[in-house]
Each structure stands twice: as structure tokens, then as C-alpha cells.
Amino acid sequence: MEPWEEQDGPEVVKRFMYVNRRAPYGTIYALECLEVVLIAAAFDQDVSVVFVDDGVYQLKKNQDTTAIGMKNFSKTYRALDDYDVEKIYVEKESLEKRGLTAGDLVIPVEVIAADKLREIMAQQDVVISS
Amino acid sequence: MKFGILINEGPFTHQASDSAYRFALAAIEKGHQVSRVFFYNDGVNNSNRLSEPQSDDRNLVALWAELAKTHGVDLVVCIAAALRRGIKEQVLQEGFRISGLGQLVEAGIQNDRLVVFGD
Numbered sequence: 530m531e532p533w534e535e536q537d538g539p540e541v542v543k544r545f546m547y548v549n550r551r552a553p554y555g556t557i558y559a560l561e562c563l564e565v566v567l568i569a570a571a572f573d574q575d576v577s578v579v580f581v582d583d584g585v586y587q588l589k590k591n592q593d594t595t596a597i598g599m600k601n602f603s604k605t606y607r608a609l610d611d612y613d614v615e616k617i618y619v620e621k622e623s624l625e626k627r628g629l630t631a632g633d634l635v636i637p638v639e640v641i642a643a644d645k646l647r648e649i650m651a652q653q654d655v656v657i658s659s
Numbered sequence: 660m661k662f663g664i665l666i667n668e669g670p671f672t673h674q675a676s677d678s679a680y681r682f683a684l685a686a687i688e689k690g691h692q693v694s695r696v697f698f699y700n701d702g703v704n705n706s707n708r709l710s711e712p713q714s715d716d717r718n719l720v721a722l723w724a725e726l727a728k729t730h731g732v733d734l735v736v737c738i739a740a741a742l743r744r745g746i747k748e749q750v751l752q753e754g755f756r757i758s759g760l761g762q763l764v765e766a767g768i769q770n771d772r773l774v775v776f777g778d
Contacts, residue, residue, distance in 0.1 A: 541769075543767060545764070545767060558667075558700065561700055561739075561740060564739060564760065565699070565760055565763065568759070568760040568761060568764065569760070571761075572764045572765075572768070574764065574768065654767070655767040655773045657665065658775065658777075659667060659700070659777060
């Protein structure tokens with residue numbers, strides 16, 4: 530390494546977790562959280578996205594928002610893969626409580642139990658929940 | 660310790676902004692640094708200088724400006740969230756600036772802690 534290369538030190542890579550807890554419509558949290566994740570993906574950080582509670586509905590297939598006049602943004606989650614966001618966790622208990630399985634979701638996800646999710650969450654540097 | 664703060668609620672419906680303000684003040688008084696407050700979701704309404712709370716109520720918009728002036732805290736309003744809600748340069752309180760979501764990620768990277776205040 531040349532002397533001038535040392536000055537900046539190593540690139541900082543932190544673990545960022547974005548936790549979605551709410552249904553996709555009714556409040557703006559889901560949409561605006563997705564906007565953060567898509568921007569954050571450009572920053573070469575270790576990004577994971579979590580869906581718990583009613584947040585699991587954000588990924589539900591066949592959403593039809595015609596009657597409420599809102600934009601159906603569920604297809605945008607497919608872009609996460611293009612942005613190299615590969616750690617997508619859905620809490621098993623939340624899915625089961627709502628009668629859903631991984632097959633009901635618009636993208637492939639890793640379904641994990643609450644205690645495992647707790648472990649992963651504890652390892653994060655930054656947790657942003659909405 | 661170096662703190663970044665994220666505020667996700669407006670200054671009137673929820674207590675989140677008040678709690679964040681008091682946290683920032685307490686941290687600074689204890690000798691910590693608050694480098695940036697990032698305003699997202701309805702949190703962008705904290706920057707609207709046209710808001711006029713009643714005279715016997717606290718005025719958070721003004722308090723934030725004072726905090727920025729006294730302690731050099733960088734107050735950043737998310738542009739995407741702001742435009743939706745009619746927050747533009749024309750109504751922006753002194754001490755705030757409008758910028759992108761990258762500033763939030765940067766606050767997460769550069770500070771020891773990013774503390775989130777929301778619902």
C-alpha cells in the first residue's frame with residue numbers, strides 16, 4: 530500500500546437493518562421505508578430488511594389497491610434483488626398468525642423464527658424500524 | 660459519544676420530536692456530540708417556519724433552530740418526504756437544510772449510535 534492510500538483508513542461497513550412492522554396501506558411508513566432501503570443499498574453497507582407483524586402484508590402477492598386509490602408499490606420489492614439486497618427476513622410467527630406462507634409473497638425470503646430474528650437484530654449496528 | 664438522530668413523526672400529533680429534542684439537549688449537556696438530526700416521514704414538518712403554535716405552547720421549530728445555532732447540530736430534512744408535504748426552501752426554518760436520504764445512511768455510518776424517534 531502506498532503512503533497516501535493509508536490516510537483514509539479502511540472503509541467502514543456497518544450492519545444496517547430496516548424493520549417493517551406495518552401494513553402497506555393505511556399509513557405511509559411502508560412506502561417511505563422502502564424508499565430508504567433502495568437509497569441505502571447504494572452505500573456498500575451490510576443491509577438487511579425485516580418484515581414482522583402486519584409488515585408481512587407488504588409482501589403479499591396479488592395486491593389490488595384500486596378501491597383505495599393508492600399506488601400499488603408491492604412490485605417494487607422485486608427491485609431489492611437488483612440492488613443486491615439479499616438478506617430479507619420474514620418472521621415465521623407473524624406469517625403463521627395471518628395464515629400466510631412464503632409462497633404467498635412477491636419475492637423469495639428467508640422465513641425465520643422470532644428468537645433467531647432477535648439474535649440477528651442484536652448483531653446490528655443500526656436498526657431503523659417503521 | 661457521537662450521536663445521530665432520526666425523527667419520523669411531526670411535532671404536534673406525536674411526542675417523538677419533543678423526546679428527540681430533549682434527548683439531544685441532554686446528550687450535549689453531558690458532553691456528548693449530536694452531529695446530525697435527520698427528519699423523515701412527517702418529521703419533516705419540524706422544519707416548517709410557517710407553523711404557529713399557540714403562544715403558551717412550546718415552539719419546536721424555533722427550538723431546533725436555536726439548537727443548530729448554539730451547538731452546530733446539522734438539521735437535515737429529507738427531500739422526497741418534504742416535497743410530498745409541501746416543505747420547500749420557501750418555508751424552511753433557519754438552521755435546517757433539505758437533502759437526500761443518503762444523509763441518513765451517512766449519519767448511521769459516521770456516528771457511534773443512530774437513535775430513532777417515532778411511533
